[in-house]
Amino acid sequence: MEYVEPAVCVANCLGTPICKYLQYHRKLNNYVRNLKRIRDELNSQMEDIEMLLKAELLHHVGKIPKKGVENWLENVKMMIREARNVENKVGNGGYLCRACNGKLVNKMTREMQKFLDKAPNLSQSLVIDGPSGGLPLLTSELVGEEAVREEIWSCLMQEQVSKIGVWGMGGVGKTTIMKHIHNDLLKEQQFERVIWVTISKEFDIVKLQDDIASALNGYMPKEGNKVRRAAILSELLKKVGKHVLILDDVWDNVSLEEVGIPEPSSSNGCKLVLTTRVEQVCKYMECKVIKVKPLSKEEALTLFLNKVGANILQSPTLMPTLRLVVKECAGLPLTTVVIAGTLKGEDDPRIWKNALKDLKERIGKVEGVEAEVTERLKFSFNHLKDEKMKHCFLHCALYPEDYSIWKDELIESWIDEGFIDEMDTRQEMKDKGHAILKKLEDNSLLENVSYSDHKVKMHDAVRDMALSITSMNPRYMIQAGFQLEKLPKEEEWTVDIEKVSLMDNSISEISIDTVPLKCQRLTTLLLQDNPVKKISDSFFANMPCLSVLNLSSTKIKCLPNSISELKNLTALLLCGCEELSQLPSLSKLQGLKKLDLSYTIIEEAPEGMDMLINLRYLDLNVRTLKDVPTGLLPKLFCLEHFKLYRGKKISLKAEEVMPLEKLEFFYGRFEDLHELNKFVSSMQQCKKSLVKYLLQVGPSPCVYEGDKIISINELEYCGDELIMLPADIQELHICNCHNLRSLSEDISSFKNVMDLRASIIMDCQGIECVVSLSSFSSSCTHPFQSLELLSLSRLPKLSELIKVEEYGSATTTILTLSAIFSHLKQIYIHNCSSMKTLLPHWLLPNLWNLEVIQVESCDELVEILAAPTSEDEDKRSDASIKFHLPKLRVLRLMKLPKLKSICSKSGVMICDCLRRININNCPKIKRIPPFVPLVGNGQPYAYAPPSLKIMSSKKWWESLEWDDHPHFKIVLQPLWEAKLILGFPFREMLKLGVQPDVITFSTLINGLSVGFLSMMEGRGFEPQYCGISSVIACLCMVLLPKFVLAIRAKSSKVPGKLNITSMPRDDSNLVWNMPQPAAATMPPSNSLRLLQYQLPSLLLQVQFAGFGLEEDDWVNISKHVRQWSLLCEAPECIQAFFLGILYIVFRLISSQKFPKDDSIQAS
Secondary structure (H helix, E strand, O other): OOOHHHHHHHHHOOOOOHHHHHHHHHOHHHHHHHHHHHHHHHHHHHHHHHHHHHHHHHHOOOEEEOHHHHHHHHHHHHHHHHHHHHHHHHHHOOHHHHHHHHHHHHHHHHHHHHHHHOOOOOOOOOEEEOOOOOOOOOOOOOOOOHHHHHHHHHHHHOOOOOEEEEEOOOOOOHHHHHHHHHHHHHHHOOOOEEEEEEOOOOOOHHHHHHHHHHHOOOOOOOOOOHHHHHHHHHHHHHHHOOEEEEEEEEOOOOOHHHHOOOOOOOOOOOEEEEEEOOHHHHHHOOOEEEEOOOOOHHHHHHHHHHHHOHHHHHOHHHHHHHHHHHHHOOOOHHHHHHHHHHHOOOOOHHHHHHHHHHHHHHHHOOOOHHHHHHHHHHHHHHOOOOHHHHHHHHHHHHOOOOOOEEHHHHHHHHHHHOOOOOOOOHHHHHHHHHHHHHHHHHOOOOEEEOOEEEEEEOOHHHHHHHHHHHOOOOOEEEOOOOOOOOOOOHHHOOOOOOEEEOOOOOOOEEOHHHOOOOOOOOOEEEOOOOOOOEEOOOOOOOOOOOOEEEOOOOOOOEOOHHHHHOOOOOEEEOOOOOOOOEOOOOOOOOOOOEEEOOOOOOOOOOOOHHHOOOOOEEEEOOOOOOOOOOOHHHHOOOOOEEEEOOOOOOOEOHHHHOOOOOOOEEEEEEOOHHHHHHHHHHHHHOOOOOOEEEEEEOOOOOOOOOOEEEEEEOOOOOOOOOEOOOOOOOEEEEEOOOOOOOHHHHEOOHHHOOOOOEEEEEOOOOOOEEEEHHHOOOOOOOHHHOOOEEEEEOOOOOOEEEEOOOOOOHHHHHHHOOOOOOOOOEEEEEOOOOOOEEEOHHHHHHOOOOOEEEEEOOOOOOEEEOOOOHHHHHOOOOOOEEEEOOOOOEEEEEOOOOOOEOOOOOEEEEOOOOOEEEEEOOOOOOOOOOOOOOOOOOOOOOOOOOOOEEEEOHHHHHHOOOOOOHHHHHHHHHHEEEOOEOOOOHHHHHHOOOOHHHOOHHHHHHHHHHHHHHHHHHOOOOHHHOOEEEEEOOOOEEEEOOEEEEOEEEEEEEEOOOOOOOOOOOOOOOOOOOOOOOOOOOOOOOOOOOOOOOOEEEEEEEOOEOOOHHHOOOEOOOOOOOOOOOOOOOHHHHHOOOOOOEEEEOOOOOHHHOOOOOOOOOO
C-alpha cells in the first residue's frame, strides 16, 4: 500500500505538460517556502486587521465592523487552516509525489495571494457608525399603566434618584412599560446612550458583560480574568458618558462592581433601571422601588377588546360572558392578550361560556399567583386546534430562556421533527411553517424580537408554562444554557423522555461513564454550541428511536461508529464542526432526509452517501472537500436543497444536477461557461424555476446575500458562446472577464432579464460600457428598470455607463427607455480610469430613487452630473440649472485628481434628504453646488437639508470659492467638520532637523512630545485630548478619540541605548499595572515586557493621509521596513488604555527573530 498514493499522485499529474511537471518536481522546496511566506504574511495581515479592529471597537464606542472586513477575516481563517493542511500533506508525501504536491502548493499560494491583495486597507477605518443612541425596541400596545409610567419617568429625570427597581408579578407588563420608556428616552435625547440588556434566570456575569458590550458595539476580550473584563466594561460605560442601563428580568442580586457597571450617581448622571419579579432584589441593590400593579377592570376590558376585535361588540349577548372572562385574566396584560388572541373570531356564546368554565376550573385547582398565571396561559395552549401546532410551540421551549430564535431556523427544525406534513415542495412546507408561526404570534404565545423581524422569542412566563407541560407529557429534559460542564446524571435520563436539549452549555466530553442506559423513546437530542471534543462510541447505543441529532458548532473531531446504527435518524446536523474530519459509514441511514456538513473539514464525501435515497437537504459547503463523486447526485433524486462549496477545488457538470427535478435551492459552481449555459438552458426548457440559487463559474471569495444570483469569475470563453442568464435573475456578479465589452453585447439573454436588482462588475479589462442601447428595440423593457445597486470597480476601459451611439436621437432614447435606472438606489464607482463623466444629463430625470453616490480613484473623471447640451440650455429661461435628486442621502468623492465640478457652475442640486458629503483628495474642486433652490425674499440659501454633515480636510475647505453664492458658505459652515486621518508627524520632525535615516525610539518620543502635539493643535484638534500618560512595551500605536495612528516598526541590526525623555503626564486618569519606564540592560528573554529594558534601535515607516495626494503614501524611511503593520496581540495592551488620553505603545522585538526575507514575526 505504501506505493499506492505516489502512483495516484503521478497519475493525477499526467495531464500536466512535461515542462510544468518537471518544474513542480524540481522546485517543490521553493514552492513550499513561498507558501509559508505568503501564509505568514496573510496570517500577519489577518492579525493586524483583527487587532486594529478590536482597538477601533474598544476606542470608538458605537461603531460596528464593516461587513466586508468581517467576511474577509472569516474567509482568511479558513484559507490559513487549509494551507496548514496542505503543508502537512506535503510533509508526509513521498518522492514520487513531489510534482503533484508542487502543483498543489503553487495553487494554494496563488489563492492566498489573491486574498492578500484584497485585504482591507489599514489606512482606512475598519468600522462604521452604529446607531447613535440605540435602536428603538419593538413594542406592543400599552393600555393603562400611565401612572406607573409617569412615576418611572419622573425618577429618571431626578438627579437624586440613580437606581430604579420596577417590580411586579410575571405578566403584569414590566417589560412592556420599560420598552416604551426606552423608546421615549431615545426620542428625548437627554442621555448619550440608552442600553437594554435581558438577564434571565440562569445569570452569568460573562454573558452579561458581553451583552452590555455588544449593545455598545464595543469589544470584550475572550479571557477568563473577570477583574480585567470588569475594568474594560467599566471604561466602555464611562466613555459612553451619561447613560441609562436597563436590566430586564433580574432574578437575583447583581454585583455592579463584579460586572463592571460604574455606580450610578448624580455626579456622573447615569441611571440603572431593573425589572424583576422579586421585590427583595430591588431592596438589596438599593433601588427606588416602583411596583407595577394589575390593570383596572376598565383598562383590562379595553385591552381585551383591542386584541379580540371590536366587532365582538356587535354581539351584545356575548358581553356579560366576555366581562367574566376578562375578570378571570386578573388584570395581567400578558394573560389578557393571550386569552383574547385565543378567542378572537369566536362569536358562538356556547364557546365563550365553555371557555369561562375551563378558565375557572383551571385556576381553582392551583394555589399561588405564579401557578394561576401558568394555568391561564395553558388555557390558550389547549385551545390550539392543531396537535402539530402544539408540538411546534413546545419545541420553542427547547431553546435557552430569552433566546432569540431565527424564524427560518425554527421552521427548518419543525420540518426536521415532522411537525409539518409532507407537501409537493419544500417551499410549500416553509410557507406552512410561516402560517403556524403567524398563528402563535397572533395568540401572543411567541413574540417578535425588538431588533429583528426575522427572529422570535418566548416571554419567560409563557416559557414557564411550556416547561410545566413538557415536564409531564410529552416528556422533555431541557437544560439549555445552564452552564453545564457534564451531562445530566444517569437517573435524569428516564425511559419516557422524548426530547433532550442541552444546547449552549460547556460540555467538553461525553465519556462512557455518562452513557444513558434507557432512552428507548428519545427522538431528539440537541447538543449544539457545546465544546464537545469526544463522544463515547456506545453513547447512542440505547437510542433506537433517535431521529434528530444536532451536534452543530461543537469541537468534535470524529463521530462514534454507533451513529451508523441509528436507522431511524432523519436529520444529522453538523454545521460549524470546524474540527470534524471523519464520519462513519452512512449506508444504513436510508431514512435520512437532512444532512448538514457545512463548515466541517472533511475531504471526501462520506462513505455510503449514495444509499441516502430519501435525502431532501444536503449542505456540502465545505472548503476542504476535494470532489463530489461522479454519479452521486443523480442517485439523490429527492434532493430539494443542495449547497456546495464554490471554491476552485470543486465544480460540477450540468449533467450531475439536471436530473434533480425536485431541486428548489441550489448553490454550486460549474466547470465552465458551457456547463452553466447548459444548466440554464435546461431550466428554461423544463420551465423549472428555482426558489433560490447561486450559480457560479470560476472562483469567488465573495459572500452573497440575495436569492437568485449568477457569479462569473475568470471566464474563459468556449468559442463564440455567449453567457446565458435565467430570466428571473436578481443579482449579477462579473469579475476578471477580460473579453467582455458590455453586458448587452456579451450576454445573449440579457434583454429577457426582468428583475435584476444588483449588478457588480470588477476587474474586467475590456468593459467599455455597461450596456449599449443599440442592443434593445424601442419597444422592449430594459433589464435595468429594476436595478437598485450598481457597483463598478477596476474597469480601465469603461468610459460611460450607457452607450447611446447609433440609436437615434437622445430624445428618442429618453422617451423609449425612460424607466432605465428608475429604481437605482446606490451607485459605486472605483478605479475606472477612462471615465470622464459619471451621469449624463439625459439620465438624471430617471434617478428619483438614488440614495448613494460614491466615486473613488477615477483619475480622468471631470464631472459627476453632466450639464445639458447647449441646445437644451438655450431653451431655458432660468439662470440656474436644477438637478433633482430628491432621495440622495450620501455623496462620497475620494481621490479624484481631475474632478473639477460636481455639477455645472450654474447648477443647483435639489437634495432635501442629503445627510452626508465626504470629499477627500479632490484638489481641483473649488466650489460646492447649492443643495437648495433660491428661496426668494432677498434670503438666498437660508437653509440646508436637515442633519447634513460635510467632511473634508481643513485645507480643502478653506480653499473653496464662494463668489457666486457667498450666503451659502454661512449656511454650510456649521455643518462642516474636519476629516483628520493622522499619521506620524514626519514632516514636522524634518522641520526640527531630524533626518529620516536616524529616527529611533528616542527621537520618536521626543518628536511626539514636541512636533506631534503642535501639529495636532495646528490642524484644529482639541489639545485637551493630547495628554501623554505612559509608554508600555507593545506595538507602535497611538489611539486618539475618533482617530487611529499606526506606526510600522522594523528592527535594525545595530544595537543602541534608548534614552527616554520625561513626558507631560495627565493624571486625571491613572494607568494601572504600568510602571514608569526606566533604562536597563536587555535580558536574554524575548518575551513581552514593559518598557524597562534597553531595546535594539528600531527604524520606522509611517503614513498619514487626508492632506493631499502626495501625502497619502507610506513614507519610506528604510527599504528594509516591513510593508504592513504589526499590531499588538497581548490583550493587556488594549486593556491598559484609559480612553480619552493619548498613549504610545511598543512591541518588544528581538533582532534574532527576523528571517532573511525581512518579514516580521512577533515575539
